[in-house]
Amino acid sequence: MKIEKPEKIVGYVLLVIGLIFIILVAILAYLVFASGAQIPQFVPVPVGGEDGFARAFAAFSNVCLIFFIFIVIIWAGSIISSRGITLIKEIKLKIVE
Secondary structure (H helix, E strand, C coil), X not given: CCCCCHHHHHHHHHHHHHHHXXXXXXXXXXXXXXXXXXXXCCCCCCCCCCCHHHHHHHHHHHHHXXXXXXXXXXXXXXXHHHHHHHXXXXXXXXXXX
């Protein structure tokens, strides 16, 4: 069995992988921000003391970092999907005399 257009198969695979990246991040963002789930702690939140600014800054930093990570993953998914679409669509050229 010979595959006539392997680039189309690779294009569909890349499109699906890119969409999985995008959809997975959307679901994670919904779960983290809407349901009140615990945000991953990249910056440790100070436990003791009465410095509310330090705790607020640490919480804000954690939210910004997770948001940045989500943006990078969505960007990667969009690039992968774009490459897949480029492989899928057929390019037809017209020659005008």
